[in-house]
Amino acid sequence: xxxxxxxxxxFDLFVHFAFLSLMxxxxxxxTAPEMHRYxxxxxxxxxxxxxxxxxxxxxxxxxxxxxxxxxMGWQVGxxxxxxxxxxxPAWWLGLLGxxxxxxxxxxxxxxLTYKATKWAHxxxxxxxxxxxxxxxxxxxxxxxxxxxxxxxxAHRDFSQDWKxxxxxxxxxxxxxxxxxxxxxxxxxxxxxxxxxxx
Amino acid sequence: xxxxxxxxxxxxxxTELFLVFTFLALQGFxxxxxxxQRELVERRKWMTKVQFVxxxxxxxxxxxxxxxxxxxxxxxxxxxxxxxLAAVGGLICxxxxxxxxxxxxxGGVADNAVAQGAxxxxxxxxxxxxxxxxxxxxxxxxxxxxxLWTAIPFAVISFACVGIFRWPLPxxxxxxxxxxxxxxxxxxxxxxxxxxxxxxxxxxxx
Numbered sequence: 001x002x003x004x005x006x007x008x009x010x011f012d013l014f015v016h017f018a019f020l021s022l023m024x025x026x027x028x029x030x031t032a033p034e035m036h037r038y039x040x041x042x043x044x045x046x047x048x049x050x051x052x053x054x055x056x057x058x059x060x061x062x063x064x065x066x067x068x069x070x071x072m073g074w075q076v077g078x079x080x081x082x083x084x085x086x087x088x089p090a091w092w093l094g095l096l097g098x099x100x101x102x103x104x105x106x107x108x109x110x111x112l113t114y115k116a117t118k119w120a121h122x123x124x125x126x127x128x129x130x131x132x133x134x135x136x137x138x139x140x141x142x143x144x145x146x147x148x149x150x151x152x153x154a155h156r157d158f159s160q161d162w163k164x165x166x167x168x169x170x171x172x173x174x175x176x177x178x179x180x181x182x183x184x185x186x187x188x189x190x191x192x193x194x195x196x197x198x
Numbered sequence: 199x200x201x202x203x204x205x206x207x208x209x210x211x212x213t214e215l216f217l218v219f220t221f222l223a224l225q226g227f228x229x230x231x232x233x234x235q236r237e238l239v240e241r242r243k244w245m246t247k248v249q250f251v252x253x254x255x256x257x258x259x260x261x262x263x264x265x266x267x268x269x270x271x272x273x274x275x276x277x278x279x280x281x282x283l284a285a286v287g288g289l290i291c292x293x294x295x296x297x298x299x300x301x302x303x304x305g306g307v308a309d310n311a312v313a314q315g316a317x318x319x320x321x322x323x324x325x326x327x328x329x330x331x332x333x334x335x336x337x338x339x340x341x342x343x344x345x346l347w348t349a350i351p352f353a354v355i356s357f358a359c360v361g362i363f364r365w366p367l368p369x370x371x372x373x374x375x376x377x378x379x380x381x382x383x384x385x386x387x388x389x390x391x392x393x394x395x396x397x398x399x400x401x402x403x404x
Binding site: 021022023024025026027028030054056057058059060061062063064065066067070071074075084098102105106108109110112113114116117118120121127128130131132133134135136137138139140141142143144145146147148149150151152153164165167168169170171172173175176179182183185186188189190191192193194195196197198 | 357
């Protein structure tokens with residue numbers, strides 16, 4: 001698949017992600033449906049399967065989940081250059097895609113967050129600033145637990161999925177009770193899963 | 199309470215920030231937040247639980263990738279813009295190289311049954327780690343100026359709204375968040391000595 005992109009297209013790609021950066025309250029992944037609409041449906045820059053595999057790969061690899069966007073940018077660039085086998089030109093376009101999408105998704109929100117943090121720091125003695133921090137604390141704690149809950153609740157069939165729930169519960173228990181390195185727990189989960197036990 | 203904060207240590211340089219965040223990010227299978235909490239709060243003691251929850255509240259409410267926001271706030275607190283860049287650079291660069299390498303080597307390996315199984319198992323553990331991190335941070339709630347018995351219902355309701363009823367996050371943050379902030383505001387106003395509620399003696403000022 002070879003889809004040459006004009007400079008205007010590259011600019012649009014950046015602007016679109018910069019816009020999504022400011023829309024993504026609760027994380028970049030919340031804007032994934034809009035990315036799909038733009039990249040796959042409207043522009044045809046990515047196939048459906050490379051869109052999904054970008055998300056799957058970024059979530060399976062270590063690092064922040066936002067890297068799924070870098071993978072999408074990479075894939076757009078590689079496609080524009082005529083595929084991985086086209087050699088250096090495609091690779092450079094892939095890197096261009098990574099840089100533009102990642103700068104787009106991070107720059108506007110980062111500037112905003114940085115400015116807001118500075119402001120809150122200067123005004124840290126204001127009751128309203130303290131009230132915000134204290135008021136939001138229980139809410140974000142509840143949200144954190146719900147994030148973990150939603151990850152497990154994707155498995156609904158209890159007769160089959162009780163083993164997955166058990167693994168989640170044991171992992172949570174071990175993490176709460178001991179200071180064992182988390183990598184061991186993740187590795188153990190990966191081994192159980194790879195052996196087909198889950 | 200303040201003795202806990204006074205013991206808190208600092209990163210010595212931007213290089214240290216960069217390396218620490220690279221190290222954190224490379225351990226973050228299924229999300230970096232749990233690792234950041236454990237390393238920076240429990241191991242390195244750069245901040246207390248209460249401070250961590252405060253930073254995370256801001257990172258969560260602001261748009262954009264949450265963990266990026268969190269890291270730039272932490273980096274910025276110690277070394278300004280350069281610190282923010284060092285922390286975010288550490289968070290992104292190492293994992294980016296790794297993930298691109300994986301994409302080039304095994305573009306389609308995620309379809310393989312063994313890999314799928316491994317991902318399922320790792321995902322189940324990661325879910326447990328996130329839940330445990332939430333519960334651990336919950337132990338900071340007794341220090342909340344709203345009082346424990348107001349704070350706990352807010353945590354439970356926000357869990358139910360998003361986890362059980364699947365309401366969109368921005369509305370939960372806005373609706374429930376403004377109510378909680380209002381109650382916290384009134385509680386802080388009524389507090390005879392606000393110093394008791396202030397859990398973050400400022401490091402830069404000292």
